[in-house]
Amino acid sequence: MLLLFVISACTKDKNTFSYSEPVEFEISDADVSGDIEIGLGERLTLSPDFDDSKGDYSYLWFAARHNPAVGYREPRDTLGREKELDTEISDFFILGEPYRVTFKVTDNRSGISGFYFYNLLITNLYSEGWMVLEDKQGTGDFSMLLPDGSVERDIYSLINPSYAISEPLMLSLSSGSVADDVSPTGRKLYVVGKNDAVELDPLTLQIRFNLDGLYFAPPAKRNLSFIGWSGTNLGVILNEGLLQANMTGGFPGAKKFGPNVQAPGVEYNYQIAPFTANVGEYDWRQHPVVYSHILYDQQNQRFYMTSGESLDALPTNASNPSIFDMNDVGLGMKYMGTANVDNTHNAVMYDGAQPYFLQFSSLPTGGNSEITRMKQRMNAPYILDTEATNIASSFQSAHIFYGYENRLYRYSVNANSTNQLHTFPIGEEIINTKFRAIDDNGREYGELLVATWNGQESQLYLFNVSLAGVLSEPSEAIGGFDKVLDMVYKNVN
């Protein structure tokens, strides 16, 4: 009996496994990298690389909303059953929402499937481009200079015909997504006038709230100089020069702007300059101390740090007095912008007719508590004679670009010298200069947009800027604008 068991144990098992090689799917798409941005009604064509010569396959394309906030039960739409996809972005897709398009390949003999994914972002005509705020006889409107060079004009009044913004001042777009439990999480876009402002949906450009809607309790007096976000967790309104803050974070409940914030020792006797310096990405393990938001008081000529509850003095050890004291600068501020070093900020200051350059960081580094980096008398002719909107700090090189009359200048921080880069025709006065950094699939460069005014119309000129700060020749003049007040580059990300 035992022998029988032993023999039968050695018998080859008659199982159903074939032990054949597993089916593998090598799918790629060299033509697509990153997210695909596409508008409603446009055609989506995709040609994934998949060798179908070795077998019998069937294909399925489908799309579903791809958002961590939604579950896997989102409805999905079948887009095609051929190897190559050519489909229209139908009304199944929602403007502004991210989608995942799945390419499913099934081996008809084994029934095994392989998958390849594309990320899709549904955009519209106004998703990306330079927004250009114009003064149209006392009311604000904006146009957009699109990436293809075309211009869409009078967009604000076209989309929001019944809510004019008088005495327009500025456009403002947050650098990232803000979650305030008031409107959908995303970037914050404002059109700001002296006495009123609106928050717009950054994609549809429709009004979400007017100024009253931004506050828990709207202020009685309105004299705005700035609305914007310092990073993505501190909203800043400067009304009558005083800070009104909106602090967001991971806590529940609606977040809106509050009443005026006090400053140390001066209560409400201060005037904040219309610029913010915030910390960007950093390694918190390397930087236990961070000055998240830094503002400048024009009246008392000093910096403050804030988290939104109050304006506070910076710690004494944050300053190296031999450079300058953050709490006692003693200069007026002309302009402040992001520098080319991470979490570092450039400021153009003045003492009478003498311009000064200040540089400071938001991060103490390497056990060094000091954030003051540099102070020097600027060799920058006319920089104090031009408007702050006409000055643009480069985030890519140690330069500050600015315009005066019809001349475009570049101030070099390290050399402390200024070059005249371009001269526009006589009578075309430079009135606005903005810089943006571009990363085109790994090719980094900058773009400088310059607006001029000849008394009749504004014209725009685009310059490419190398990483060394060298400007290309300007683009052809793009005309037909009313007097330009501000320019912001908007994209969907």
Place this chain on the structure above:
Amino acid sequence: MKIRYMKEWTCTLFAALLFVGCKEDEQLLFDEAASVYFGMRIEGSSIIGSDSLNYSFAFSPEEITRDTIYAHCRITGLAVDRDRQINIVMEEKSDAKKGYHFEILESVIPAGKYDNPIPIVVHRRPGLQDSLVTALLRIEDSDDLLAGYDDIGSQPVYRDKYTRREFKFTITDQLLKPANWDSSWLPTFGEYSQVKIRFISSVTGYTNWGSNPLPQDRNFIVQTAYQELYNYEQENGDLIDENGNPVKFY
């Protein structure tokens, strides 16, 4: 003979089982007499109902002489098609006076309902300006509803001192220093005084001092109070508290 006997016996057993299987099921759980207790209700993201409540008239304007609080009652068993009375009595150790400090209105579970907030009107009496009175209510059997659970429940929320047959409330018109002032508000508003807290409450509308508000609400309270005190001082000079000291926040 024996096999035949077993077959008959088995058939009989099956038939009996079939009859039993077709019998209408009895309602086991809710056939008991209905009872009532102080329970909870979820309303949106809030849980309504706790074992106690402290009511203060201290932040109310002078013309407010009465207000209504609610004790949430819930039944076991099924709703019926008539109103059912709840017998709510006051414990002897209470020092609040029923009919003078408070009145209980309509202590019923309405027809078709499983729960009901029982309104209790509290009165602002002169003696409350320097005292606090306590009422401990207790549910007893009535003709319609038995007294419910005499425990705090297996996983009590907002209930740690009093059983589900009990509800305690206090009434005062006296301004008391919030228990969390030193831990939560001292760094922001400085030393406590009655004039200070009345001022802050009057300009911000915030009276729930025992709680810790969300950061954005706290910011609103702090910044509004600072601005309003500044405005007051600009117009009137220092605001003086009950101890003769100027009200300052730092």
